[in-house]
Amino acid sequence: MLYNASFCQKVVHGASFSSGVLDYLDKTQRAIEKNYLDMDLENASVQEEMGEIVVEMIKEIEALKTYVSSVHFK
Numbered sequence: 001m002l003y004n005a006s007f008c009q010k011v012v013h014g015a016s017f018s019s020g021v022l023d024y025l026d027k028t029q030r031a032i033e034k035n036y037l038d039m040d041l042e043n044a045s046v047q048e049e050m051g052e053i054v055v056e057m058i059k060e061i062e063a064l065k066t067y068v069s070s071v072h073f074k
Contacts, residue, residue, distance in 0.1 A: 005073035014066060021068055029061045 014020030018026075036054045041047035 008073040012071070022065055025061055025065050025068070029058055032057055032061075 002026050010020065012022060014023050032054060036050060039047075039050065041050060
């Protein structure tokens with residue numbers, strides 16, 4: 001069987017030669033946060049609105065990481 005539990009765990013957590021799904025989600029989360037901090041928002045209401053969107057995106061990524069981590073392979 002090609003897709004055994006060990007192979008699937010390497011996809012999720014990464015192998016020595018590549019990053020796993022969780023690593024990519026972490027990198028995406030950091031990139032979103034950095035992009036928000038780098039924005040030059042002079043309008044306070046726009047900044048607040050963007051902040052709320054970023055918070056929701058981070059929550060969704062955290063939920064996805066939790067879900068992916070909870071998958072068990074046989």
